[in-house]
Amino acid sequence: MEPLAIDGGTPVRTRPFPEWPIYGEAEERHLLEVLHSGKWGGTGRVKLPEFEERFAALHGAAHAVTVVNGTVGITVALLAAGVGPGDEVIMPPYTFIATATSALLFGAIPVFADVEPDTLLLDPDKVEALITPKTKAVVTVHIGGAPSDMTRLKAIAERHRLALIEDSAQAVGAQWEGKGVGAIGDLGTFSFQSSKNINAGEGGIILTNDKALADMAWSLVNVGRIREGAWYQHEHIGWNLRMTEFQAAVLLGQMTRLEEQMERRERNGRLLTELLEDVEGIETLRRDPRITRHAYHLYIFKLAPELADRVDKNEVVRRIGAEGIPVAPGYVSLNRNRAVIREIEQRTGERRPYHCPVSERACEKEALWLHQQVLLGEEADMYDVAKAVKKVVAPLAAGSFGPA
């Protein structure tokens, strides 16, 4: 057997994967236009309206409000939907911490509903079981760029009169049954933080098809002003959460490459699934056929349960990394995050029982990630990924040796 790179063998690959961010002449042109306009702030009308229109159109939304980042985008969406301090917000624990902090920021209480084992997306059955009279909203997360089951989540939200918010930070351009994410629930939020599929360093946007919700979100982002009101007319308590013209300029540039990059990630993502499906000890995630577009912000795959129980996931990550493939172990399940638990305990006065075994197992033992820029490589790069995963995992699955 070929020795592993970590044991001094030859790595599968030494060439780097594509760098991120990717930018060019389009960003430069738009940025200079903003610079020379002298209208740099979020009240400018230089590039922001065009970006908002294009982004809304891409997802089939009627309204868009840009905002400083994805985290407060969720906060504003929750507040616009009428969620207040003490209200419960059901969300998955397999997500970035911002999904929870966006609610905790104003005293709303995250309630964690476990994810489905074969998709790692919010499990609608678990959501329904956790609804109480205090529940006001569901925040679903399209993790890795895979839309969650919007058909069932929407039906549940409607039946129980809950607001449905899509945390689409990782899912720019993704579609569920041909409909753009972020425009299916009541409100959808996106992030343009540096790692995201289109980025402006920082930034965010809120989408909705409901004019009243859009107006409220706009007001909260614009110090409580109303759209047609006077400058010092503040009808609500809002904050200055505006994104700047410079960010809109960069994002208009980023959007010129989005379609081509989405097609490439989609092609490489599907190929990688085909290649990894055949590797013993690896499980790929199920892709619901109603996902008509996957954004592949992350390519997530798993160690098979029997193997995951025997080996240390972080050791597998190190071994695959040494073969030249930048694989990552991913999140800590939010129901296991001490700061989140402490904050919920302080706000509710009780220690809540958390039961999210699927998310916990995924975080601690099973899930492995590749970041989106890996999928921007060539077809041959996907063969390298699969080869390295197989080289590391096959001997472990065969039980010939195990990590320390």
Ligand SMILES: *Cc1c(COP(=O)(O)O)cnc(C)c1O
């Ligand atoms: C990035 C991200 C956010 C937060 O976005 P910021 O712009 O960094 O505040 C929220 N939710 C998810 C799932 C994310 O990946």
